[in-house]
Amino acid sequence: MTTYTARPVEPGVLKELRDVDDAGRPCVPFVEGEGGSPLRCCLRRSRSGERVALVSYAPLRRWAAGVGVEPGAYDEQGPVFVHAEECGGPVGGGRYPFARPGALRTVRRYSSEGHILGGRLLDLPSTPDESLDAAFSEAFADPEVALVHVRAVEYGCFLYEVRRP
Secondary structure, eight states, rough: OOOOOOBBBOOOHHHHHHHOOTTTOBOOOOOOSSSEEEETTTEEEEEEEEEEEEEOOHHHHHHHHTTTTOOOGGOOOOEEEEEESSOOOSSSOOOOTTTTTEEEEEEEETTTTTTTTEEEEOOOOOOOHHHHHHHHHHHSTTTEEEEEEEETTTTOOEEEEEEEE
């Protein structure tokens, strides 16, 4: 079986977002109250007392610029939580962050030109990693699919990216 990797926001991108986000707004850190915000820098939930920031991030735009394509109307930006200062990135944990039984997720497929090729809605079962593995295998069975984005249905926000193995 193919192993897929959930990719956090890249460190260089995080450095830029901690200055000015993809909507052109300055980063405004705050101290997390209760915790539980999904951090895209280290792919875990925040803890009470941590300094975090909510920034606007355009994952497809950033990927497309890196490979020299134009996503056109598929270029979305939205809110993501990150640590306010540099962190060590992901450390252990499950293969797929923010995956709990009963969570609703979309797996959006994108071509090497940055255009959407479809998606799939997942109601994660008691074995969420297996369900996500199956969705990624299904997506990458199509040779046109270059990457997928996993998003939370509740808020529509980007959680992480998975690229073709």
